[in-house]
Amino acid sequence: MSEQKIPYKIYISEDEIPKQWYNVRADMKVKPAPLLNPATWQPLKPEELAPIFCDELIAQELNDTDAYIDIPQEIQDYYKTYRPAPTVRAYHLEKALGTPAKIYYKFEGNNTSGSHKLNSAIAQAYYAKKQGLKGVTTETGAGQWGTALSMACAYLGLDCKVYMVKVSYEQKPFRREVMRTYGASVTASPSADTEVGRKILEKHPGTTGSLGCAISEAVEAATSNEGYRYVLGSVLNQVLLHQSVIGLEAKTALDKYNVTPDIIIGCAGGGSNLGGLISPFMGEKLRGEKDYRFIAVEPASCPSFTRGKFAYDFCDTGMICPLAKMYTLGSNFIPSANHAGGLRFHGMSTILSQLYHDGYMEAVAVEQTSVFEAAEQFARTEGILPAPESSHAIRVAIDEALKCKETGEEKTILFGLTGTGYFDMVAYEQFHNGTMTDYIPTDADLQSGFEGIPQFPGNEI
Numbered sequence: 501m502s503e504q505k506i507p508y509k510i511y512i513s514e515d516e517i518p519k520q521w522y523n524v525r526a527d528m529k530v531k532p533a534p535l536l537n538p539a540t541w542q543p544l545k546p547e548e549l550a551p552i553f554c555d556e557l558i559a560q561e562l563n564d565t566d567a568y569i570d571i572p573q574e575i576q577d578y579y580k581t582y583r584p585a586p587t588v589r590a591y592h593l594e595k596a597l598g599t600p601a602k603i604y605y606k607f608e609g610n611n612t613s614g615s616h617k618l619n620s621a622i623a624q625a626y627y628a629k630k631q632g633l634k635g636v637t638t639e640t641g642a643g644q645w646g647t648a649l650s651m652a653c654a655y656l657g658l659d660c661k662v663y664m665v666k667v668s669y670e671q672k673p674f675r676r677e678v679m680r681t682y683g684a685s686v687t688a689s690p691s692a693d694t695e696v697g698r699k700i701l702e703k704h705p706g707t708t709g710s711l712g713c714a715i716s717e718a719v720e721a722a723t724s725n726e727g728y729r730y731v732l733g734s735v736l737n738q739v740l741l742h743q744s745v746i747g748l749e750a751k752t753a754l755d756k757y758n759v760t761p762d763i764i765i766g767c768a769g770g771g772s773n774l775g776g777l778i779s780p781f782m783g784e785k786l787r788g789e790k791d792y793r794f795i796a797v798e799p800a801s802c803p804s805f806t807r808g809k810f811a812y813d814f815c816d817t818g819m820i821c822p823l824a825k826m827y828t829l830g831s832n833f834i835p836s837a838n839h840a841g842g843l844r845f846h847g848m849s850t851i852l853s854q855l856y857h858d859g860y861m862e863a864v865a866v867e868q869t870s871v872f873e874a875a876e877q878f879a880r881t882e883g884i885l886p887a888p889e890s891s892h893a894i895r896v897a898i899d900e901a902l903k904c905k906e907t908g909e910e911k912t913i914l915f916g917l918t919g920t921g922y923f924d925m926v927a928y929e930q931f932h933n934g935t936m937t938d939y940i941p942t943d944a945d946l947q948s949g950f951e952g953i954p955q956f957p958g959n960e961i
């Protein structure tokens with residue numbers, strides 16, 4: 501029997517866009533560790549989180565038991581403006597590599613924010629609006645999250661304050677203007693607007709900022725302004741939950757052609773796209789129904805999984821956020837400024853951290869120039885100009901496909917192509933001019949980050 505011809509793009513129908521998110525925690529035997537109050541080291545109660553986060557999102561954050569959570573109709577309707585996202589067979593890349601492997605990617609860059617971040621932005625803005633809030637505050641690194649949130653807030657009529665990591669604010673003026681087009685106010689972080697920002701500026705006058713520092717400022721802005729809450733574009737359980745639409749759609753598409761991936765690959769910054777992509781597949785693995793290899797790809801310059809510690813740590817530099825148990829480089833770890841794009845956060849989703857710790861997932865760290873080589877090869881064969889973050893996953897997908905070429909194995913590879921790289925041309929320029937460098941922190945560099953991890957009974961590192 502001849503194999504059914506698989507189209508270049510496997511679209512599913514509008515009606516097949518998920519109506520429920522899948523919560524992988526429900527199928528985890530060992531649940532991710534709870535968030536702790538940094539003052540008492542005790543698990544946080546919902547009422548302690550209420551000044552920072554929206555009520556409904558707190559409920560989702562703490563929900564370890566419901567496997568499926570209904571997506572409100574208004575969010576489903578917004579999803580329809582840019583979803584379903586295609587699952588694409590990378591025929592041209594396969595041919596260029598001369599590999600017997602079958603490569604698929606789930607493309608999340610078909611919206612103005614240029615990334616998967618809109619999937620959670622619209623959900624978080626919706627719950628803030630439903631709670632009757634005036635607005636939300638957040639941080640943004642490379643700018644995709646801030647853009648996504650600005651779009652969602654414009655749609656729902658919410659005010660949006662974005663603290664943008666200074667290096668990106670300066671290098672990516674166009675991102676900033678996109679956010680302002682959608683009505684957001686954008687402040688370079690660290691700023692003199694917040695107490696924590698002023699403290700950081702005093703201690704590190706020339707700093708180009710970091711995500712951890714921008715988070716502290718955004719949290720302070722939320723808790724000190726009536727009617728505001730803080731929202732976060734990655735790391736948190738609720739964000740992985742919202743991003744499960746990526747994996748659910750990909751699975752629906754592949755199931756139509758009876759395609760089962762052997763290897764599923766995603767880049768890992770805070771873990772939300774990877775978590776969302778793998779969730780339904782991981783659920784099958786956790787329930788003992790199927791087996792898959794999952795690979796998290798991180799930059800060698802910010803190697804949380806491959807060189808970090810699994811411990812409770814702060815999510816922000818100002819140490820005002822709850823403590824999360826995760827693979828971490830320490831909250832005062834500031835990745836090299838020469839590293840392009842996102843994936844610069846010092847920590848990692850607690851869900852993915854637990855799964856990695858328990859051996860359900862692998863992780864690899866890749867160097868920047870090899871990532872851009874992969875990006876360029878992908879652009880020239882598949883046509884899409886990939887985001888630098890996404891290109892980490894492309895690198896490892898290509899590496900795995902080349903291994904198949906050696907062994908002759910016809911493995912099926914699925915990777916997450918999280919977004920487009922139009923705002924990252926300064927990084928592409930450095931790569932083309934040969935001025936891009938591969939910074940890898942030394943053990944001594946990492947040690948100084950580890951020293952900032954809080955020490956308390958049960959959290960010795």
Ligand SMILES: *Cc1c(COP(=O)(O)O)cnc(C)c1O
Pocket residue numbers: 614615616617644645733734735767768769770771772773774842843887889890918919920
């Ligand atoms: C933010 C972002 C990432 C990394 O964030 P995760 O939470 O780890 O998914 C990856 N790719 C793109 C395009 C992004 O915008």
